Amino acid sequence: MATKPRFLDLVRERIRTKHYSIRTEEACVGWIKKFIFFIIIVTLLKWVNLKWNNF
Numbered sequence: 001m002a003t004k005p006r007f008l009d010l011v012r013e014r015i016r017t018k019h020y021s022i023r024t025e026e027a028c029v030g031w032i033k034k035f036i037f038f039i040i041i042v043t044l045l046k047w048v049n050l051k052w053n054n055f
Contacts, residue, residue: 008032 005013008029015025 011029011032012025015028
């Protein structure tokens with residue numbers, strides 16, 4: 001049974017299919033990683049703030 005490809009692997013594959021530069025691939029994947037990290041941090045901070053206010 002094959003596992004599902006990871007999201008960033010799909011992004012890399014799509015960029016390579018379109019024959020973009022390796023630097024473009026690195027930049028896009030880097031921005032996506034930073035965005036996902038930012039969303040996780042913001043979500044955690046909101047959750048902690050909510051829990052703290054309810055305490």
